[in-house]
Amino acid sequence: MKPTAIEKIWAEHYPSRLTHPPSPQICVLICCLVSELARTDSSDGNYTARGVSALVATGIPAHEFAVCEAEAKQL
Numbered sequence: 001m002k003p004t005a006i007e008k009i010w011a012e013h014y015p016s017r018l019t020h021p022p023s024p025q026i027c028v029l030i031c032c033l034v035s036e037l038a039r040t041d042s043s044d045g046n047y048t049a050r051g052v053s054a055l056v057a058t059g060i061p062a063h064e065f066a067v068c069e070a071e072a073k074q075l
Contacts, residue, residue, distance in 0.1 A: 006030060007059030014064055017071070028072040031065060034058055 010030055013023040038051040055062055 003057045027068045
């Protein structure tokens with residue numbers, strides 16, 4: 001999946017994640033995808049830098065990502 005597609009899906013579902021039933025699951029899946037992207041791309045062991053890079057590439061604001069990860073733990 002291209003980063004621009006991820007950005008578009010995130011922009012559609014993140015704002016409605018509390019009111020539109022499928023949106024929370026879609027956001028959690030995107031968080032997993034971005035985390036995996038960072039993990040597999042961190043051959044130098046710098047997961048934090050790769051995580052930031054993955055968020056920038058997909059256009060997901062870091063604070064929104066953190067909120068979604070916290071909410072995912074409550075699902």
